[in-house]
Amino acid sequence: MRQWPKDIARAKKVQSLLRKKVRIIPLKKTPALIAGLDAAFDDNRVIAVASLYRYPELTHIEDAVASEPDNFPYASGFLSFREGRAIIKAVGKLHHKPDVVICDGQGIAHPRRMGIASHIGVLLNVASIGCAKSRLVGEYNEPGLQKGQMSGLYYQGKRVGTVLRTRTNVRPVFVSPGHKIDIAGSVRIIMDCLSEFRLPEPVRRADRISKEMKTSERI
Numbered sequence: 001m002r003q004w005p006k007d008i009a010r011a012k013k014v015q016s017l018l019r020k021k022v023r024i025i026p027l028k029k030t031p032a033l034i035a036g037l038d039a040a041f042d043d044n045r046v047i048a049v050a051s052l053y054r055y056p057e058l059t060h061i062e063d064a065v066a067s068e069p070d071n072f073p074y075a076s077g078f079l080s081f082r083e084g085r086a087i088i089k090a091v092g093k094l095h096h097k098p099d100v101v102i103c104d105g106q107g108i109a110h111p112r113r114m115g116i117a118s119h120i121g122v123l124l125n126v127a128s129i130g131c132a133k134s135r136l137v138g139e140y141n142e143p144g145l146q147k148g149q150m151s152g153l154y155y156q157g158k159r160v161g162t163v164l165r166t167r168t169n170v171r172p173v174f175v176s177p178g179h180k181i182d183i184a185g186s187v188r189i190i191m192d193c194l195s196e197f198r199l200p201e202p203v204r205r206a207d208r209i210s211k212e213m214k215t216s217e218r219i
Contacts, residue, residue, distance in 0.1 A: 004085050006071055011081050015114040021122045024108065024177050027185040031055050031099030031127070034193065035091065036202025037120065038104040039083040040210035046070045047213050048086035049206040050101075052094050056192050058201055064093035065213055077111050077136065080119035087120060098126065100181070100189060102203050106130040107178035107186070109153055109161040111137055121179025128178030129186045130161070131200060135174050145169050148191065162187050167198045 005011050034055045039048040045067050052061045066089035072081040083105075091101065106115025107130030115136070121128030138155040140163045147168045153161040153176065161176030162183060177186045193200035199207065 004072075004081060008073070008075055008078060011072075011078050012112070015112045015119075018119060018122050019112060019114045022108065022113065022118050022179050024182055025180060027100070027127055027181045027189075031189075033061070033096055033098045034100045034102065034189070034202055035094065035098035036102050036104075036193075036200065036204070036206040037087050037091070038203055038206035038210050039086055040207075040214050041070055041082075042214040044070050046083055046086040047210050048083060048090040049210040049213070050087070050090040050094055050098075051202050051205040051209065052096060052098060053193075053202050055100070055189075058193060058195070060205070062095060063205070063209055064090045065209065066090040066093060079105050080114075080116040083116060084119055084123070087116075088123060091124060100127045100129065102129045102131055102190070102193070102200055103178065104131065104133070104199075104203050104207060106132050106136050106174070107161065107176035109136060109138055109155065109174060109176035113160070115176065115178065117176070117178025119178075127180040129181060129189060130174075130176045130178050131190055131203060132174040132176075133171075133199075135163075143172055147194075150187065159183065164190060166190070166194050166200075167196070170198050173198065
């Protein structure tokens with residue numbers, strides 16, 4: 001597929017093409033199903049998990065697991081080219097299509113406004129949110145220490161996301177819209193998906209399962 005080149009020069013071209021399709025707009029309707037997406041690496045494999053939840057109840061429905069060869073080099077800003085194929089394959093295994101997906105990574109808070117959440121959102125034509133554990137680009141003021149406090153994330157003079165405290169006295173996460181949702185909607189969804197942990201529950205489950213599956217032969 002043209003979306004999955006094996007070198008950085010071609011990957012940049014793909015990002016430039018897909019960026020033109022990204023739409024940062026208010027969510028059209030309240031979602032019913034939300035999936036958390038994450039991946040782990042085991043030798044030369046990428047193991048991806050999609051964990052589907054009913055929203056806003058946060059009732060777990062199902063998990064899907066998929067793997068693909070790890071054939072793209074590690075490079076900052078190109079995570080989607082390592083994880084993307086396996087993630088899309090995992091989403092395709094779900095029995096129900098999610099209305100919103102949350103990726104462990106960036107949306108438009110990215111040097112080329114094309115993080116993994118934007119990439120996956122465009123390819124699947126689904127609303128997508130990036131919820132990253134660390135900053136890739138941008139400047140911000142540290143938000144307050146209480147859960148729910150936040151500050152804007154700015155890059156090249158434009159707001160590209162939100163630095164959100166998801167647990168009191170714990171490091172914040174970096175939330176940015178990926179596709180077919182805006183900044184405010186992204187923050188609202190993430191807040192609604194929190195339990196007592198730092199990461200939103202769908203992503204936290206996907207992260208845990210992907211690590212457990214690294215030693216499994218069932219993929």
